[in-house]
Amino acid sequence: MRNPKVRVATTSLAGCFGCHMSFLDMDERIVALLEQVEFNRSPLTDIKHCDPCDIGLVEGGLCNVDNVHVLREFRQNCKILIAVGACAINGGVPAMRNHYSLQSCLEEAFLNEIGVDNPMIPNDEALPLLLDKVHPLHEVVHVDYYLPGCPPPADAFVKILTDLLEGREPSIPAEILHYD
Amino acid sequence: MGVESSNDVQGADHLLHRLYEIQLKYGYISKEVMLCLSKELQLPITQVEGVVDFYSFFYRTPRGRYHLLFSHCTSCGDLSLMQRCCEVVGISAGETRSDGLVSIDSTSCIGMCDQGPALLINQLPIVNLDDARIDQLVLLMEQQTPICDWPSDWFTVQEKVCRAGLLLHDTLEVGAGLRAALRQGREALLQSITDSGLRGRGGAGFSAGMKWRFCREAVGEAHYVICNADEGEPGTFKDRMLLREHADTLFEGMTIGGYVIGAEKGFLYLRGEYRYLLSHLQQCLVMRRQQGLLGSSILGEAFNFDIEIVVGAGAYICGEESALIESLEQKRGVPRVRPPFPVTSGYLGQPTIVNNVETLVAATHIALHGGAWFAAHGTASSKGSKILSISGDCARPGVYEYDFGLTIAQMLEDCGATDTQAVQIGGPSGRLIAAKSFDRTIAFDDLATGGSMMIYGGQRNMLNVVQNFAHFFAHESCGFCTPCRVGTQLMKNGVDKIATGHGTAYDMDELKRLSSMVKRRSHCGLGQTAPNPILNAMESFPEAFIGVLTHHEYEPYFDLDRSLNEARRLTGRDDAEAHLS
């Protein structure tokens, strides 16, 4: 082997896995990609923790303690961190809850909702505690690149990864740039 | 204490005055009252609401019967006194006590910088505050003693003219300037004002003669004279002194201006913080009318002119001339698009001159003594004298008048400032000058200034000064244009992040980039100057920033652990996993 493969990690924080699905939408192009890339921590591999990686793709914003821990692990281990999708970039749909206090969200879901039996706000220590607001990634760690879209189209994934693999400054052509 | 009811005052129906009365009477302005008022005054409800929400001294929710506003100024402010007051009274800043007796908050500089710390209680200034006075004051409130029975010396604002020059040397005989003006005739008088080289004293320094000429030549149904007595720049109080001690000379200057441009009506726009001067000013107007110096056929000539006073309600932006005009027109104080300028399209779209108090006072002197007399003083670019408001870390704060061209060093020596690390020239919107540049001079071609001189001694933390100013501008932005509306908030947050020890080198670069953009791209002078303190301090006092930067590469933009407070409270958890560092 001449070149060791570029190591990529991916994760979904407060997101819907839509970005991952879209990533896989690149279909057969993933075969070519896999010749140059190997996946480390990712829902695609089931590796639970990051080894040092070249590129980290993070989908979703930050809504709880766990998200923050995972994001920090990615930042520590990935040379390049990419915020993927609307949620990672500005909170996206999950940030719609920022319109309400956390208290009213939890009360609505766990106390007042019709059909709730045993109404109580979950307090198990195994559950990650919620932040009072959903935040985008760059409010907590440095983000190197942004890949907008909800989700970003597969072409955009291909483009940004190809650019990086070929040592170019990534850019997204106007035709595939959208926020929705 | 005599705040006179404005019923017998002209312009009592001005929206700002009606809202003031309502605020005073009920402690707040309810939606119902706004609806009634909008019907009565035939103004859209959105205009009434817009004004209520725009001006700091109007509230939608009840304030206390004693409403305290502590000045938040680096010269006449001391928020530790506010803190003390809050603790004794048992509320936090911004709150009204549940019994409705007291409410406490901070406010932008109230112009008592030579006798601070100071506060406004129900719109009256109390000066020279200290712990003991706060404790006494709380006692009087708890005993529900009417404010008129409080020690009167607390409310006595002393006018300390520490150095008198060209204008302050003598008090002119009432009417003398106006008589001289009418004797000369419009054209000769205007020539004399132009020859004097008098430039605006409000900061921008536009030639008074030219402004008056443009306005005189502009076509309109009516012409107007406006005296800008908004004096909102933190650290300035010389107009306060002029309004108190030289009101006649000022009104005479307005009248002379009206004579030259062909106006029959003048307005004095008085900042709400100076409402305590209103009765004195009104009295002065009454006297002048009796003496035939105002009204119709002034001094027997075919010249009619009268003056109305409109009192603002806590908005720094209303010192900007076009925002001031909007405010006079009973609207939110949002600066207009220029051109057109007020000289062609000002109050009610008519040709209008807006001049600073000091400019108009100078005009009266020039009418009396001639342009050459004035031009003989000062420097080539800057004729005459400048009245400075000196405050901060010095032995003798007060009003000082100098011929233009004096050095900062001279000024500091005269007011007894030793160990000075910096002077904020012209207030937060002006320039921060560090010790190495104290040989620079006060003049339009060197350091142009409206006259605010805030002195910072060696013990001051300059970053805190910058922080204070960043908060000031974020609070005072009118919100019209994007760069300033959003940018002043971002600058405030950026400075706070650094000042609280969470700033990185990246944050500092960001702050600088943002500041330059806001400065260059904002709509009016507020946004264009708001970044000055940050940019100046970064240049002159970089160590104040760099010294407190963290050495992490990146720091979160919000307090992670605090963002878990609510969840901890709701779940009752406090285990290790319920925290973030």
Place this chain on the structure above:
Amino acid sequence: MNRSITVIEIDGQAVPFDEGQTIMDAAMAAGIYIPHLCHKPGLTPHGSCKLCTVDVDGRSVSSCTMPAVNGMKVSNNTPALMEVRKSITQMLFVEGNHLCPSCEKTGDCTLQAVAYHLGMLDGHYPQFYPKRAVDASHPEILLDRDRCILCALCVRAGREVDGKEIFAITGRGIDATLSIHSESGLLGDSDLSVDDLAAHICPVGAILIKDEGYEVPIGRRTFDLHCIAEPGLEPVILRKGDHTDA
């Protein structure tokens, strides 16, 4: 015949103008795009969004309000100005709640289209996440203040075209907000009718016609078909929901 032609120069290109026209007017007539959000031909210029910022002989001015003066040299399409405009656009995004995926205006939104044009990938600044009121009281029209960029187009359209007092901007600074001229303060009690220009002019998803949501499929929306910088697009943008042109 008037033989003295008045001309300004925009990025080196000579652009003729008539007395009384602004830089923006002249540029539009010549098919030159200067990014703008608070401007619509026919309404009194406002000058608030500052997206149309250009440099004239080194000075920063708003092209929508600045009268053209013979011989003016205007810089418009420069990398530095595009960067400034991107920053201003990012400010507009972060001060409100622009969650495009859940916004009915997406694809037809001028703010979004301008952001695409400027190559904006992220909001850059920390989000403000304001809590602003939604007003669904009108039977046919929805007001979602979360997305209002305070451009006052609706205010002016109401006053100047519809001849009605409907909207106004109230408050100060970052608390500036869009208010409704009605006793209750609700849109349903105002004079706004769905035929008014004020109901259609909003460049973003703040004023929405209720039963038009997601009518046009993805791929056929205004800015799927057009780039904001195309000349003559203004009428197309206003004709939202009526995509007969493609």
